[in-house]
Each structure stands twice: as C-alpha cells, then as structure tokens.
Amino acid sequence: xxxxxxxxxxxxxxxxxxxxxxxxxxxxxxxxxxxxxxxxxxxxxxxxxxxxxxxxxxxxxxxxxxxxxxxxxxxxxxxxxxxxxxxxxxxxxxxxxxxxxxxxxxxxxxxxxxxxxxxxxxxxxxxxxxxxxxxxxxxxxxxxxxxxxxxxxxxxxxxxxxxxxxxxxxxxxxxxxxxxxxxxxxxxxxxxxxxxx
Amino acid sequence: xxxxxxxxxxxxxxxxxxxxxxxxxxxxxxxxxxxxxxxxxxxxxxxxxxxxxxxxxxxxxxxxxxxxxxxxxxxxxxxxxxxxxxxxxxxxxxxxxxxxxxxxxxxxxxxxxxxxxxxxxxxxxxxxxxxxxxxxxxxxxxxxxxxxxxxxxxxxxxxxxxxxxxxxxxxxxxxxxxxxxxxxxxxxxxxxxxxxx
DNA sequence: ACCTGAACACCGTTCAAGT
DNA sequence: ACCTGAACACCGTTCAAGT
Numbered sequence: 001x002x003x004x005x006x007x008x009x010x011x012x013x014x015x016x017x018x019x020x021x022x023x024x025x026x027x028x029x030x031x032x033x034x035x036x037x038x039x040x041x042x043x044x045x046x047x048x049x050x051x052x053x054x055x056x057x058x059x060x061x062x063x064x065x066x067x068x069x070x071x072x073x074x075x076x077x078x079x080x081x082x083x084x085x086x087x088x089x090x091x092x093x094x095x096x097x098x099x100x101x102x103x104x105x106x107x108x109x110x111x112x113x114x115x116x117x118x119x120x121x122x123x124x125x126x127x128x129x130x131x132x133x134x135x136x137x138x139x140x141x142x143x144x145x146x147x148x149x150x151x152x153x154x155x156x157x158x159x160x161x162x163x164x165x166x167x168x169x170x171x172x173x174x175x176x177x178x179x180x181x182x183x184x185x186x187x188x189x190x191x192x193x194x195x196x197x
Numbered sequence: 198x199x200x201x202x203x204x205x206x207x208x209x210x211x212x213x214x215x216x217x218x219x220x221x222x223x224x225x226x227x228x229x230x231x232x233x234x235x236x237x238x239x240x241x242x243x244x245x246x247x248x249x250x251x252x253x254x255x256x257x258x259x260x261x262x263x264x265x266x267x268x269x270x271x272x273x274x275x276x277x278x279x280x281x282x283x284x285x286x287x288x289x290x291x292x293x294x295x296x297x298x299x300x301x302x303x304x305x306x307x308x309x310x311x312x313x314x315x316x317x318x319x320x321x322x323x324x325x326x327x328x329x330x331x332x333x334x335x336x337x338x339x340x341x342x343x344x345x346x347x348x349x350x351x352x353x354x355x356x357x358x359x360x361x362x363x364x365x366x367x368x369x370x371x372x373x374x375x376x377x378x379x380x381x382x383x384x385x386x387x388x389x390x391x392x393x394x
Numbered sequence: 395a396c397c398t399g400a401a402c403a404c405c406g407t408t409c410a411a412g413t
Numbered sequence: 414a415c416c417t418g419a420a421c422a423c424c425g426t427t428c429a430a431g432t
Contacts, residue, residue, distance in 0.1 A: 013415065016416085019415090040406070040407095041404085049417085050416065050419095051405095051408095051418080052407090052415095052418070053417075055406085056416080060406095115365075118371075156369070157381070160365050160368050163365075163368075164368075165361070167361055168312075168357050168358055171357050172353070184354070188358070191348055192392055193392070194348070194392035195389055195391035195393075196392075210396065212396075213397085236424065237426095246397075247399055248399080249396095249428080252426065256426095258425095
C-alpha cells in the first residue's frame with residue numbers, strides 16, 4: 001500500500017533507546033507543567049542529553065508531542081472499540097466526545113497543536129489523528145442511524161469541536177472568581193450535544 | 198471611582214504620535230498576515246522605529262493587540278447597542294454571537310490571546326473585554342426573559358464560546374480537501390444556539 | 395520627553411567533531 | 414550509529430547614550 005519501502009528497523013542501540021525514553025518521559029512532565037510550547041532545549045537538558053540528540057530522535061516539536069501521546073491515544077482508541085459494542089449508541093457518542101475532549105485537553109495548548117497539525121501533511125501528529133477521526137465517524141454513523149442525531153456534522157468537525165470545547169473549558173475555568181475554577185467541560189459538551197439532536 | 202489619579206495626559210509630541218500610529222498601522226497588517234504571534238521586532242523595523250520605541254508605547258504584546266483592536270471593538274459595541282433595540286431578542290442574540298465570533302477571529306491566534314488575557318489582571322486586552330461581556334449579558338438576559346433560551350450559560354461563557362467557535366471554524370476550514378476551505382462558522386454557531394434553546 | 399540601537403538572555407536548529 | 418556541544422540566526426526586552 002505504502003510507497004516507501006518498509007524500513008527494516010533494527011533494534012535501537014541500548015544507549016539510544018535509553019535516551020529516547022528519557023526524553024519522552026521528561027517531555028510529558030514538561031508539557032504537563034508548562035504546556036505544549038515549553039522549551040525543547042530545556043527538555044533536552046532535563047533529560048541529560050544535548051539538543052542535537054533530541055532533534056535526532058524528534059526532528060520537530062510535533063514528533064515529540066506525537067511520541068508523548070501514543071499511550072493516551074492507544075487507550076482512547078480501545079475505548080472507541082468498546083463503545084462500538086455499547087447498547088445505547090447515543091450514550092456511546094456522548095462518552096466518546098467527552099473522552100476525546102479530555103484527550104485534547106491533556107496539556108495546555110495541545111488542542112491547538114493538534115488542530116494545526118491536521119492541516120500539515122508533514123506532521124506525524126496530524127497523521128495519527130486519522131484513526132481517531134475514523135473511530136469518531138463510526139460512532140457518529142451509529143448514532144445517526146438511530147435517528148436521534150439530526151444536525152449534519154462530519155466526523156472531522158466533531159473531532160475539531162471536541163478540541164474546541166477542551167480549549168474553551170480550559171479558558172473558562174481559570175480565574176473565574178476567588179475559588180478554584182470548576183470544570184465546565186461537561187456542561188459545554190452537553191450544550192453541543194443538545195445542538196446536534 | 199478609580200484609585201489612580203486621572204493622568205493629565207498632555208497631547209503627544211508630534212513625532213511620538215506619528216510613531217505610535219505607524220506602529221499600530223503596521224501591526225494590524227502584520228497580525229493579519231502572520232497571526233498574533235508575529236515578531237514585534239519585525240513590526241518595529243517595518244514601522245521604521247527601533248524596538249525600544251515600540252516597547253515605550255506598548256510595554257507588551259497585549260497592549261499592542263489592544264491598541265490595534267479599538268476601532269473594531271468600537272464598531273462591535275455600537276452594534277450591541279443597536280441590537281438591544283431590535284424587535285426579536287432571539288435574532289439579536291444570534292447576530293451578536295456571530296459578530297462576536299467574527300471579532301475574535303479577526304487574526305489567527307486572536308481568540309487565544311483574548312482568552313488568555315481574560316485571566317490576566319495586568320492585561321489591557323483583558324480589561325477591555327469587560328464592556329463586551331456586559332453587552333453580551335444584556336442581550337442574553339433579554340433573550341432569556343423571552344423564555345426561548347433555556348440552558349443556563351453565563352455571559353462570560355458565551356463570550357468564550359464565541360472565541361472557541363472562531364477557533365474551530367478557522368481550523369476546520371483549512372486544507373479540508375483540494376478546494377478552498379469554506380466558512381463553517383455559521384453552521385457551528387447554529388449548532389451552539391440550538392443547544393442553548 | 396522621546397528616540398535609538400547596542401546589548402543581554404534565550405530559544406530552535408544545524409553540524410563538525412568525537413566515541 | 415549515535416552523541417555532544419559549539420555555533421548560528423532569531424526574538425523579546427532593557428537601558429545607557431543621544432537629541
């Protein structure tokens with residue numbers, strides 16, 4: 001199917017693998033702490049490697065984001081599989097959209113990074129979203145077949161809207177009053193799903 | 198009302214005013230071309246001033262964004278006044294939300310800059326949003342009194358959601374297929390308003 | 395009072411030199 | 414094959430020196 005030959009990827013050298021994993025681990029912490037725009041230089045030094053090593057493994061920021069998200073996306077897709085077997089297709093779609101928004105809201109700025117990457121042919125982050133959008137389409141079609149979802153919206157739009165809601169909930173939650181901002185994602189999502197039906 | 202004494206702002210020196218205006222004019226072009234994260238250094242040189250002059254007039258990026266938006270916001274608020282006199286409070290709210298989203302979508306990244314500034318006490322951009330949120334509240338209350346808007350959402354949330362939709366429409370429009378991405382804002386907004394009712 | 399531009403700290407990215 | 418860290422270009426921000 002693919003044009004490029006399947007690279008006979010030999011196992012990584014032990015020190016290379018050690019560095020790779022250290023970088024991903026540190027990156028996840030840094031993204032969680034300072035958002036997706038945190039300094040790559042800083043990640044490299046915190047991982048105990050030179051900037052060149054980071055760039056050798058991850059040619060750009062999107063590659064590092066992608067690598068740091070594989071586990072989370074794997075869990076997300078597994079949930080999608082399970083939801084396809086759920087009795088209530090409506091509830092399943094709700095739950096999926098919620099999980100999708102949570103995924104996009106993992107780190108500050110992630111929803112933006114993902115949405116930007118969607119239009120970028122070169123980005124591995126954007127490419128990896130394909131499977132997630134496909135899962136969204138299946139769940140959407142099941143709910144549409146039930147007749148409860150009437151508004152026409154594509155799976156790609158739902159995917160973007162999930163990110164948009166994560167974005168909005170994050171912004172709405174901060175500095176609301178004196179207290180800690182509450183989680184508004186469920187309410188905003190309910191608003192959207194009401195509009196779909 | 199305000200604690201700080203009203204500064205007896207004397208008129209600007211002619212050359213200072215000339216520079217101020219040149220910077221704002223160039224900034225608007227640059228923001229339109231490269232988004233709100235464009236280089237301030239570049240704006241300064243394009244305006245024919247040193248970086249120090251730009252920072253003297255606009256201590257940070259938000260100040261420059263704010264100055265570049267005053268005209269647009271003035272027009273927006275004028276529309277808000279007119280809509281308060283409209284016959285149909287529902288239509289008025291729709292039209293307001295559309296204008297709000299368009300405003301937030303003026304430049305790439307503006308919705309994000311605005312939302313970030315909302316939680317930042319120091320930002321003049323965030324401060325200036327107060328009047329817009331107040332206008333949103335009045336229009337929302339009018340529509341709520343009519344009984345058509347049932348979901349409870351605060352004016353602040355609607356303000357953020359307008360930005361969120363501008364964000365989503367912008368991301369959804371790009372690179373959709375081969376053709377030029379179409380404007381999805383009206384549809385996404387209709388979805389939200391349906392959910393509110 | 396205002397402007398200028400050198401200067402500083404920082405960041406992304408590359409690459410020649412090492413092992 | 415992989416790593417290192419110096420090096421480059423760039424950007425935001427400050428400030429001493431000018432007018």
